[in-house]
Amino acid sequence: MALPSPNLDDRRFQQFVDDAKRYIQQRAPEWTDHNVSDPGVTLVETVAHMADQIVYRLNRVPEKNHLAFLDLVGITLFPPSAARTDVTFWLSAPQEEPIAVPVGTEVATMRTESEEAVVFATERELSVVPCELRHLLVQHRGEAAVERTHDLAEEEKDLLCFSESPDPGDCMLLGLTAAVPHCALALNLDSRVDGVGVDPRQPPLVWEAWTADGWQPCEVDRDGTGGLNRPGEVVLHVPGGHVLSRNAGQEAGWVRCRVTEPAPGQPFYTTSPTVRAAEAFTVGGTTSAVHAETVYDEALGESSGLPGQRLRLAHAPVVGDDPPVLLQTAEHDGWVDWRVVPHFAASGPDDRHVTLDATTGVIAFGPAVREPDGSLRQYGTVAPKGAPIRARRYRTGGGRAGNVARGAVQILRTSIPYVSEVVNREAARGGVDGETVEEAKVRAPITLRAQERAVTLRDYEELARRAAPETARITCLEGEEGEHGAYAVRVLVVPQAVADPGGRLRFEQLVPGDALLDRITRHLDERRLIGTRLAVGPPYYQGVTVVATVHAFRGADTDRVRRQAHDALYRHLDPLTGGADGRGWPFGRPVQAGEVFAVLQRVPGVELVDQVVLHPADPLTGKRGEATDRIDLSPPSLVFSFDHRVRVIGDGA
Numbered sequence: 001m002a003l004p005s006p007n008l009d010d011r012r013f014q015q016f017v018d019d020a021k022r023y024i025q026q027r028a029p030e031w032t033d034h035n036v037s038d039p040g041v042t043l044v045e046t047v048a049h050m051a052d053q054i055v056y057r058l059n060r061v062p063e064k065n066h067l068a069f070l071d072l073v074g075i076t077l078f079p080p081s082a083a084r085t086d087v088t089f090w091l092s093a094p095q096e097e098p099i100a101v102p103v104g105t106e107v108a109t110m111r112t113e114s115e116e117a118v119v120f121a122t123e124r125e126l127s128v129v130p131c132e133l134r135h136l137l138v139q140h141r142g143e144a145a146v147e148r149t150h151d152l153a154e155e156e157k158d159l160l161c162f163s164e165s166p167d168p169g170d171c172m173l174l175g176l177t178a179a180v181p182h183c184a185l186a187l188n189l190d191s192r193v194d195g196v197g198v199d200p201r202q203p204p205l206v207w208e209a210w211t212a213d214g215w216q217p218c219e220v221d222r223d224g225t226g227g228l229n230r231p232g233e234v235v236l237h238v239p240g241g242h243v244l245s246r247n248a249g250q251e252a253g254w255v256r257c258r259v260t261e262p263a264p265g266q267p268f269y270t271t272s273p274t275v276r277a278a279e280a281f282t283v284g285g286t287t288s289a290v291h292a293e294t295v296y297d298e299a300l301g302e303s304s305g306l307p308g309q310r311l312r313l314a315h316a317p318v319v320g321d322d323p324p325v326l327l328q329t330a331e332h333d334g335w336v337d338w339r340v341v342p343h344f345a346a347s348g349p350d351d352r353h354v355t356l357d358a359t360t361g362v363i364a365f366g367p368a369v370r371e372p373d374g375s376l377r378q379y380g381t382v383a384p385k386g387a388p389i390r391a392r393r394y395r396t397g398g399g400r401a402g403n404v405a406r407g408a409v410q411i412l413r414t415s416i417p418y419v420s421e422v423v424n425r426e427a428a429r430g431g432v433d434g435e436t437v438e439e440a441k442v443r444a445p446i447t448l449r450a451q452e453r454a455v456t457l458r459d460y461e462e463l464a465r466r467a468a469p470e471t472a473r474i475t476c477l478e479g480e481e482g483e484h485g486a487y488a489v490r491v492l493v494v495p496q497a498v499a500d501p502g503g504r505l506r507f508e509q510l511v512p513g514d515a516l517l518d519r520i521t522r523h524l525d526e527r528r529l530i531g532t533r534l535a536v537g538p539p540y541y542q543g544v545t546v547v548a549t550v551h552a553f554r555g556a557d558t559d560r561v562r563r564q565a566h567d568a569l570y571r572h573l574d575p576l577t578g579g580a581d582g583r584g585w586p587f588g589r590p591v592q593a594g595e596v597f598a599v600l601q602r603v604p605g606v607e608l609v610d611q612v613v614l615h616p617a618d619p620l621t622g623k624r625g626e627a628t629d630r631i632d633l634s635p636p637s638l639v640f641s642f643d644h645r646v647r648v649i650g651d652g653a
Helices: 013-027 039-059 061-072 149-153 437-450 457-467 514-525 558-572 593-601
Strands: 084-091 099-101 106-109 119-122 126-128 133-139 171-176 183-190 205-211 214-217 219-223 232-237 244-247 250-259 277-290 292-302 310-312 325-331 334-340 353-357 362-365 368-370 376-378 388-397 409-412 419-424 473-478 488-494 533-537 540-552 606-617 637-641 645-649
Touching (some): 013 039, 061 437, 099 277, 119 292, 126 277, 133 250, 133 277, 171 277, 205 232, 292 310, 334 388, 437 457, 457 473, 457 488, 457 514, 514 533, 540 558, 540 593, 558 593, 593 606
Parallel strands (some): 334 353, 488 533, 540 645
Antiparallel strands (some): 084 277, 084 419, 099 126, 119 277, 133 171, 171 250, 183 232, 205 214, 219 232, 244 250, 292 388, 310 362, 325 334, 325 388, 473 488, 540 606
């Protein structure tokens, strides 16, 4: 922590007034009226107020010197990070021509009386490409695909989707007239067979699309066929790498439905489903969006022709981009681009380099430094005197406000023909507020001590947070020798997660993505000691199910009490915001029935907590263990609420 600053003068306004009155008694005893109504006392209080302001400014000198020292050693405030999410644009009807969604298209959340709308802008261009079904192939496991398009064209004929007795690996392939990357594909399938042995809610099927990297899974938005059991519509989100390819001698954009191995207890096909008619068309598309607004062609003034010139953007902070700001100067051959660099250490006198403070929006040109021999060395070239300077493009925004729940983005601020609605299918994540001065003061001693080297466990934690500030929690433990080898360091990463409406977290939200883990691993790998093994990954999540019985006060709404009891349990047993201090459940801390008693007893409307039983649960399979009053967690484990059950006994019970 920062060193405590001395209080140079601890006197305040009232002390100055009291001291002045004592001096009056000594120097002017004939002045006896010391009430606030006396004009002389009013003058004394005025002078005391001015002295109090001077003392306040004097006591800020140590803080100013501290900040000047931090600036001298290169400690700058971290800018905010912007939240990102994938946004799906749904068409009002299938179109015959491609629908373009340009870069910078703005979408937003609903504005309410208490909250402003949160604006997102698309990061890449999206083209919703029209398509039709051209080919249908059937491929049995271990055999070549067979063209069945002509059989499908015959009326009143049901075509087997798989082999007569389906095996895992059987496929039905659909060839489209065009590749539809990032698009939402609707398949209308007409079938006359019902009840073939599978559970329509959980069929052993997976939809995939052929990409440059092979078959990749498609996200199923909805399946109205119940696993190809009845006529209906299947809507798929095709991955971005979808390309045209040849299969069975036919070139098309291929999508397939493949039979998978059934999970334990999952019903499997006894006979193959059939299809009588099929058609395909695109109904939307998905692209990434960032919580930021784009600023174009902002005039910053003219060049002074001197080294070290500084300019300030009108909007700050600046959201990270590539480049974060496109700076241009008007010269004799037109507008010339300048490159944003982190520092001028490697800049030569002819390099068009500038630096950017993303927090304040200050742009600096290279300085001129006098060398020991008296010569002047220029770090980065200087723009010609009088040359107009503009910011061609940059983004501003970011912060925690962008972490909105899934389904919150619903407003299309940029009009696009034939687009009827927009929605984010997953919560926006990654938004972090900018670093404060107080946080920088705490970070500075750690930075100076570590010097970009990871030695202690705390060094690993701080460097990992610097590599990925958007993470919710990071902790570092000694790795077990039997699992990770000798001299191992285990870094546990918990990503940001925005609860769905109702305050519930889904298990998949707490699993960090591969890109996030790779970024942290690369950053730490460059700074770890030689011989130290590094293991970066998620913690182990121990599911906990609470089964409780409570009594409500007479006249209380039992449904409301039950909802509030569920909310209290999910809030307390939350890996991000739970625990006694609200900062997330501590790693390795056990769950005990006694504290759950206390949580339920504080719920409004609960008169008596009758019984509390804990069950360990597996969040992946949903299986629950035996009842107990204590669930122990290992050091790298966190708790996860899984399907709590609360029975409320009211007046009628």
